[in-house]
Amino acid sequence: MGASYQLRGDVAVITLDNPPVNGLGFDTRREFSAGVDRALADPAVVALVVTGAGKAFSGGADIKEFGSPKALAEPNLLSLIRQLDDSTKPVVAAVHSVCMGGGLELSLGCHYRVAAPGTNVALPEVKLGLIPGAGGTQRLPRVLGVETALNMIVKGDPVKSEQLAQVPGQKLFDRIIEGDLLEGAVAFARSVAAQRPLPRVRDLKATHPNPDAYFEFARNTVKAMAKNFPAPAKCVDAVEASVKRRFDDGMVYERETFLALMLTPECKALRHAFFAERAASKIPDVPEDTPVRKIAKLGVIGAGTMGGGITMNFLNAGIPVTMLEMKQEALDRGVATIRKNYEAQVKKGKLKQEKYEERMALLSTTLDYNGIADADMVIEAVFEEMGVKEKVFRTLDEVMKPGAILASNTSTLDLDKIASFTKRPQDVIGTHFFSPANVMKLLEVVRGAKTAKDVLATVMALGKKIKKTAVVSGVCDGFIGNRMIEQYSRQAGFLLDEGCTPQQVDKAIEKFGFAMGPFRMGDLAGNDIGWAIRKRRKSERADMRYSETADRLCELGRFGQKTGAGWYDYAAGKRDAIPSALVVEMIEKHREALGIAPRKISDEEIVGRLVYSLVNEGARILEDGIASKASDIDMVYLTGYGFPLWRGGPMCYADTQGLFNVVQAMKRFAANPHDDAAFWQPAPLLAKLAAESKTFNP
Numbered sequence: 001m002g003a004s005y006q007l008r009g010d011v012a013v014i015t016l017d018n019p020p021v022n023g024l025g026f027d028t029r030r031e032f033s034a035g036v037d038r039a040l041a042d043p044a045v046v047a048l049v050v051t052g053a054g055k056a057f058s059g060g061a062d063i064k065e066f067g068s069p070k071a072l073a074e075p076n077l078l079s080l081i082r083q084l085d086d087s088t089k090p091v092v093a094a095v096h097s098v099c100m101g102g103g104l105e106l107s108l109g110c111h112y113r114v115a116a117p118g119t120n121v122a123l124p125e126v127k128l129g130l131i132p133g134a135g136g137t138q139r140l141p142r143v144l145g146v147e148t149a150l151n152m153i154v155k156g157d158p159v160k161s162e163q164l165a166q167v168p169g170q171k172l173f174d175r176i177i178e179g180d181l182l183e184g185a186v187a188f189a190r191s192v193a194a195q196r197p198l199p200r201v202r203d204l205k206a207t208h209p210n211p212d213a214y215f216e217f218a219r220n221t222v223k224a225m226a227k228n229f230p231a232p233a234k235c236v237d238a239v240e241a242s243v244k245r246r247f248d249d250g251m252v253y254e255r256e257t258f259l260a261l262m263l264t265p266e267c268k269a270l271r272h273a274f275f276a277e278r279a280a281s282k283i284p285d286v287p288e289d290t291p292v293r294k295i296a297k298l299g300v301i302g303a304g305t306m307g308g309g310i311t312m313n314f315l316n317a318g319i320p321v322t323m324l325e326m327k328q329e330a331l332d333r334g335v336a337t338i339r340k341n342y343e344a345q346v347k348k349g350k351l352k353q354e355k356y357e358e359r360m361a362l363l364s365t366t367l368d369y370n371g372i373a374d375a376d377m378v379i380e381a382v383f384e385e386m387g388v389k390e391k392v393f394r395t396l397d398e399v400m401k402p403g404a405i406l407a408s409n410t411s412t413l414d415l416d417k418i419a420s421f422t423k424r425p426q427d428v429i430g431t432h433f434f435s436p437a438n439v440m441k442l443l444e445v446v447r448g449a450k451t452a453k454d455v456l457a458t459v460m461a462l463g464k465k466i467k468k469t470a471v472v473s474g475v476c477d478g479f480i481g482n483r484m485i486e487q488y489s490r491q492a493g494f495l496l497d498e499g500c501t502p503q504q505v506d507k508a509i510e511k512f513g514f515a516m517g518p519f520r521m522g523d524l525a526g527n528d529i530g531w532a533i534r535k536r537r538k539s540e541r542a543d544m545r546y547s548e549t550a551d552r553l554c555e556l557g558r559f560g561q562k563t564g565a566g567w568y569d570y571a572a573g574k575r576d577a578i579p580s581a582l583v584v585e586m587i588e589k590h591r592e593a594l595g596i597a598p599r600k601i602s603d604e605e606i607v608g609r610l611v612y613s614l615v616n617e618g619a620r621i622l623e624d625g626i627a628s629k630a631s632d633i634d635m636v637y638l639t640g641y642g643f644p645l646w647r648g649g650p651m652c653y654a655d656t657q658g659l660f661n662v663v664q665a666m667k668r669f670a671a672n673p674h675d676d677a678a679f680w681q682p683a684p685l686l687a688k689l690a691a692e693s694k695t696f697n698p
């Protein structure tokens with residue numbers, strides 16, 4: 001597997017062949033290069049066509065080689081492109097389906113390019129914190145014009161070939177070929193076989209009528225958009241080099257910039273997130289070829305906040321759903337909310353009217369369990385009370401067809417106990433969606449002690465189908481995400497007791513990059529939720545100490561945005577958090593009652609305590625086997641809790657800081673008499689990795 005060689009009369013066809021997307025790995029590059037040599041050496045060959053087998057021309061670099069020496073082993077991509085540039089016979093790239101990254105750069109090394117309509121063309125490197133590194137920033141502006149090329153390079157999104165063929169004066173595609181691409185490409189190659197000199201992209205000029213003003217404008221726009229990522233601004237610089245420098249100098253600039261970006265923490269974080277997302281679907285003891293159960297029909301129990309959002313995910317994916325409730329009014333309310341959400345999307349132009357109607361046609365409702373008995377899977381989203389869940393699962397066990405998957409959306413209850421209410425615990429699993437369930441990417445898939453492997457594999461595949469990032473968690477209180485956030489919230493409370501205001505804490509962690517600080521978050525989610533959990537905790541875990549400020553707040557009825565007041569004040573109908581003098585006074589009073597003299601707390605300490613509380617609990621979660629790898633924890637935080645993407649998740653961030661330094665910070669926090677010294681003992685796994693100079697993520 002690599003690349004194949006075939007003669008079509010006097011035209012040699014070299015086909016990239018490295019499924020799934022013809023990644024340009026070492027073997028592929030070597031065989032491709034050998035094919036080019038062979039064609040040039042054969043006097044019977046008058047021209048070359050290069051194309052890709054199967055479902056792509058080429059998706060670019062082979063991600064399996066990323067960061068390894070193999071990626072640079074000769075012939076590397078730059079050498080391969082030079083070989084094409086120097087070819088004495090015309091080379092035609094026949095691109096189709098997917099032509100991205102290094103694949104597009106390879107095609108730009110060819111003398112001519114023909115494309116099938118519908119080809120997705122992109123230089124997506126910026127999404128991994130990089131700029132294209134094999135000439136893309138120098139060649140694309142030469143064939144598409146500076147502005148179109150820069151737009152593509154800065155955004156990284158695919159553009160269709162026929163759209164690019166419309167760009168005035170473009171030289172990217174010599175022809176769009178309807179019908180048989182290879183046949184058309186070979187005929188085209190024959191028609192240009194005698195043309196000399198051979199047109200090379202490097203010999204074209206990238207020009208702009210007003211380059212200084214344009215690049216200044218572009219840089220300002222990109223800086224405002226990209227904020228914490230260095231790569232987009234570097235895309236502008238590199239494209240500017242294509243206009244202002246000679247081709248070879250521009251190539252050197254691109255290379256140096258690419259290599260410098262590769263070493264930035266932002267690039268490392270983005271690459272980590274990219275691989276972590278893929279790794280999340282791999283479960284150590286569940287082989288990838290585990291057969292999955294067919295899920296063609298779904299039941300959802302409870303049409304409340306979560307039930308409605310969950311239902312929308314499946315309607316969006318074309319899977320029919322029947323919602324079940326206790327009362328018709330609840331069903332009507334649930335359906336009305338779904339309609340309202342879709343209608344808002346239609347109004348904004350994000351959803352076509354007929355799509356909306358198609359989706360609604362997939363929705364039905366029932367008050368009777370017989371109405372869902374033939375569903376392939378049912379997701380329960382009723383009140384968070386064990387007694388209610390028990391009734392529901394006992395009924396499901398009676399009515400559902402054999403082999404149906406029984407899922408619970410519980411956020412805090414013991415899934416194994418829920419499974420024990422049935423005679424088929426192997427079919428029971430947790431699907432913990434996040435609110436709003438139709439928007440949030442994260443899906444924690446909770447694996448019970450008895451959950452069957454094929455049930456797990458099915459739900460993971462289903463997660464992908466409904467476009468979620470599915471991460472497996474074992475059973476424990478709070479699963480991965482909420483178990484960690486509890487420690488983070490505890491620290492936030494202690495910080496108030498010791499001298500901070502809610503605003504100061506929120507600002508510090510938002511400056512670090514969190515989408516929302518803990519107190520604004522609490523006001524959004526409802527402070528009463530944490531209150532209920534703390535009340536329960538008092539009886540379950542007497543060893544867990546909390547600041548009582550949050551309880552005082554709830555006793556005042558300040559539950560957050562829904563009551564118009566929480567940690568902050570809110571103007572009617574608005575979501576802007578306004579600092580509250582009353583809350584500050586309440587905190588001060590409580591502080592006095594505790595006998596704590598307030599001190600000035602630095603942003604660094606606030607961020608350290610909040611983030612490292614996640615890290616230490618994350619390490620314990622790994623030790624307990626609740627998460628099978630550190631990157632799963634990072635995915636949970638990136639997709640469900642607003643952790644800044646450019647920091648790669650809490651475990652990746654700790655790795656970047658150095659685990660030795662993390663442990664040292666924890667020792668300092670443990671010495672604070674108002675904090676929880678026992679909590680700050682580094683988890684044994686963390687201590688061990690730090691002592692061995694290792695990291696959580698390999």
Ligand code: NAI
Pocket residue numbers: 301302303304305306307324325326330380381382383384385388391392409410411412432433434435
């Ligand atoms: P909700 O109170 O908005 O909705 C619950 C719905 O279930 C109500 O419409 C109720 O009429 C219905 N229901 C109650 N008992 C029923 C029964 N025996 N049969 C049929 N329907 C019944 O609650 P929400 O927020 O949607 O929560 C549902 C579940 O999702 C809970 O387990 C909760 O812990 C979990 N969850 C909630 C999140 C949130 O942010 N709200 C996030 C993640 C999980």
